Amino acid sequence: MDLLDADDDVKKAGYAWEDTYKRSWDLLLEDEAGSLETAVDRLKQQLKRARRTLRFGTVRRGIVRNVVLVLDASAAMAEQDLKPNRMETTLKLARQFITAFFDQNPLSHLSIVVTRGGLAERWTQASGNPTDHIDALQSKGPTRDLYGEPSLLNALSLARTILAHAPAHGTREVLTVFGSLTSCDPGNIYDLIPQLNQDRITVNIIGLASEVHVCKAVCASTRGQYRVIMNEDHFDEIMTGWTPPPPLVREDGDARPRLMEMGFPRRRKPRRRPVSFLCACHPFRPEQRGFTCPRCLSVVCELPTECPVCALTLVSSPLLARSYHHLFPVMPYVATNLVASTHSALPPSAFAATILGGVYACPSCRQPFCLDCDIYVHSHLHNCPGCI
Amino acid sequence: MTGTLGAVIVDLNPLGWAQLARVQKQDDVFEKVLQHVLLYINAFLGLRYDNHLLVIAACPNQSHLLYPAEPQAAAEAASKPKPVNVYEEFHTANEQVASQLRAVFRQQQAQFRAAGGGDDDDAAATAARRAATSPTATAAEDAAHVAAHLGVAKTSATAATSAMASALSKALAYTNKVKVARPDMEIATRSLIISLTPDNPAEYVPLMNCIFAAQKMGHMLEVCKLHRGDTAFLEQAAHITGSNFIQVDDVSRLAQTLLQVFLPDQETRRWLVLPTKEDVDFRAACFCHKRIVSVGFVCSICLSIFCAPQKECIMCGTEYDISSLPASLES
Ligand SMILES: [Zn+2]
Ligand SMILES: [Zn+2]
Ligand SMILES: [Zn+2]
Ligand SMILES: [Zn+2]
Ligand SMILES: [Zn+2]
Numbered sequence: 237m238d239l240l241d242a243d244d245d246v247k248k249a250g251y252a253w254e255d256t257y258k259r260s261w262d263l264l265l266e267d268e269a270g271s272l273e274t275a276v277d278r279l280k281q282q283l284k285r286a287r288r289t290l291r292f293g294t295v296r297r298g299i300v301r302n303v304v305l306v307l308d309a310s311a312a313m314a315e316q317d318l319k320p321n322r323m324e325t326t327l328k329l330a331r332q333f334i335t336a337f338f339d340q341n342p343l344s345h346l347s348i349v350v351t352r353g354g355l356a357e358r359w360t361q362a363s364g365n366p367t368d369h370i371d372a373l374q375s376k377g378p379t380r381d382l383y384g385e386p387s388l389l390n391a392l393s394l395a396r397t398i399l400a401h402a403p404a405h406g407t408r409e410v411l412t413v414f415g416s417l418t419s420c421d422p423g424n425i426y427d428l429i430p431q432l433n434q435d436r437i438t439v440n441i442i443g444l445a446s447e448v449h450v451c452k453a454v455c456a457s458t459r460g461q462y463r464v465i466m467n468e469d470h471f472d473e474i475m476t477g478w479t480p481p482p483p484l485v486r487e488d489g490d491a492r493p494r495l496m497e498m499g500f501p502r503r504r505k506p507r508r509r510p511v512s513f514l515c516a517c518h519p520f521r522p523e524q525r526g527f528t529c530p531r532c533l534s535v536v537c538e539l540p541t542e543c544p545v546c547a548l549t550l551v552s553s554p555l556l557a558r559s560y561h562h563l564f565p566v567m568p569y570v571a572t573n574l575v576a577s578t579h580s581a582l583p584p585s586a587f588a589a590t591i592l593g594g595v596y597a598c599p600s601c602r603q604p605f606c607l608d609c610d611i612y613v614h615s616h617l618h619n620c621p622g623c624i
Numbered sequence: 625m626t627g628t629l630g631a632v633i634v635d636l637n638p639l640g641w642a643q644l645a646r647v648q649k650q651d652d653v654f655e656k657v658l659q660h661v662l663l664y665i666n667a668f669l670g671l672r673y674d675n676h677l678l679v680i681a682a683c684p685n686q687s688h689l690l691y692p693a694e695p696q697a698a699a700e701a702a703s704k705p706k707p708v709n710v711y712e713e714f715h716t717a718n719e720q721v722a723s724q725l726r727a728v729f730r731q732q733q734a735q736f737r738a739a740g741g742g743d744d745d746d747a748a749a750t751a752a753r754r755a756a757t758s759p760t761a762t763a764a765e766d767a768a769h770v771a772a773h774l775g776v777a778k779t780s781a782t783a784a785t786s787a788m789a790s791a792l793s794k795a796l797a798y799t800n801k802v803k804v805a806r807p808d809m810e811i812a813t814r815s816l817i818i819s820l821t822p823d824n825p826a827e828y829v830p831l832m833n834c835i836f837a838a839q840k841m842g843h844m845l846e847v848c849k850l851h852r853g854d855t856a857f858l859e860q861a862a863h864i865t866g867s868n869f870i871q872v873d874d875v876s877r878l879a880q881t882l883l884q885v886f887l888p889d890q891e892t893r894r895w896l897v898l899p900t901k902e903d904v905d906f907r908a909a910c911f912c913h914k915r916i917v918s919v920g921f922v923c924s925i926c927l928s929i930f931c932a933p934q935k936e937c938i939m940c941g942t943e944y945d946i947s948s949l950p951a952s953l954e955s
Contacts, residue, residue: 299927300924300925405924405925493942493943494944494945495934497919497921498919500906500920501918502904502906502907502918503906504903505902505903530919548919553856554864554906556922556929557832557836557908558836562926563829563926564829606801608804609801612796613797616840617796617797619793619833621790621793
């Protein structure tokens, strides 16, 4: 059923060569001085804004994620169409991805699985600590160990066993980077799909070569996405697209939502001597400072953790707050035809720079902003300086 | 070594200042603190030729960018005669910052009195007296309570706190704009917050957004606290951005703290042993009542924090799995 739907979509979209002929250079018009710079700047601006507007929208997202990152380490990954080779590029992007992932998805867990020589092996246990994974990638990822064929079936089965232990209130995702055009499987992968769906696991695959039917079928029937890269930048873009919490798409119950009781401790340093003390979590290691559980007042040495005495989950407020801008997004600013003379956040005399391009206004406070501020507010600050 | 773009954010909440005057037993405490701040500003501008200053006032409901001034105001100031033996930039900065801060402060006081029913300082003074005698944690609530009794229009927390997130957003947007507009210029950036009032829990999310934006930019959020209220969010700000949090109890020593702790640039600070705050308060504010909580209930879908368990998330509308709820809610 789902497999056929996926094929239909392609037919509707048509092939690139069947599309009407577009004369892309007609978009570029010279300015009065005969230069293309203005036109190019304007195109760049439009592109920047378009990329951002795409991401806007209030959907329910799963912030507590359980992810298995599957990396192909077969002989196909030694290809040098990405520089220096596919594996090196993948490892570099995977490191970036892991850092960004934990930045945006607090309380999530990740584990790394690698497939080569027809087998799948687990590189890291499910853990919420980015350094565990980055260290593993650094120490275990030498390029010379690329051999044999990957096994999609074995990798997905292993991922399924890992995700089966994940708590029911989070998402369950498999993110795969697949360089090979073949897969050496000990059984029929289509038999695995109903089991994946039963465990509500979503499979996403990035293909490094060209489209492979079985990858596409697996993704389509588990409501994941299958993308094939065009170049390294495109690879980076797709990988980065995996970092924000995904919208919840599985109507069959993505996750069983729960209220989790949590404590927000204070960090304390003992006032009186002795300055060192023992924490409740590591009985034989003296500590200089610790966090006090607000419920039972026992002291732990790191966050996030579970209180060893009363089992309360202890987190710091910044850990949760990193994701709150998804809940309170700043409305996209609208382009206006105002002349760049006023700017609500700053007096224009402040620095010599001219305000390039258009003026954008906040729909709720109606304050004008320049393009730089527009981009900064929506991609980093997440507060409208005029509204609050 | 590079120049620094330093923002100074001064809290101009009239309640906070009335309370400080009470605690310090000085009626003109605002003028005294202003002199210390001006001293710091002069030292900052004098330290390097490429140091740039930004002054923002945080008031109960809004913030104002005071320096650099709008072009008209700047032109007006430039047309006035200047003393010949004063460095021009010091003179303009001093004049503008002092006059602007005084003007906004007076305006805030007037607004507060108008809202409080017109009886001279008593609203502020009563609030301050109550606050000064009560234990630290409830000072703000108390002050707000008194203010509410006297008929101050604004609801509880707002009158007793200042729009710190708004001031920080302005400082960060400004800093970013300077960095984008002058990519050739290497410049370190930081903000010094002179805090007179406790955190406003309603500002929790915007303030945390500012903290993370500052962290990404390598922008230090330094806090110089002149009161004894609760400042969990500002403590987190200083902790996350790796800068100093200093509580000053005796206002006459403010200049010393400002010059010793907050004047050196990032590079120099690595070689200094500065007093630092070891205790950090990691508490959060609940989304349902805007109260600061130490134990909360967190929605597994959107991570919203609530102070009491409930059946349905007010933020994302999720209904919780019945088996995960405490027995008292199941019926
Ligand atoms: Zn420990
Ligand atoms: Zn405990
Ligand atoms: Zn706005
Ligand atoms: Zn509440
Ligand atoms: Zn929720």
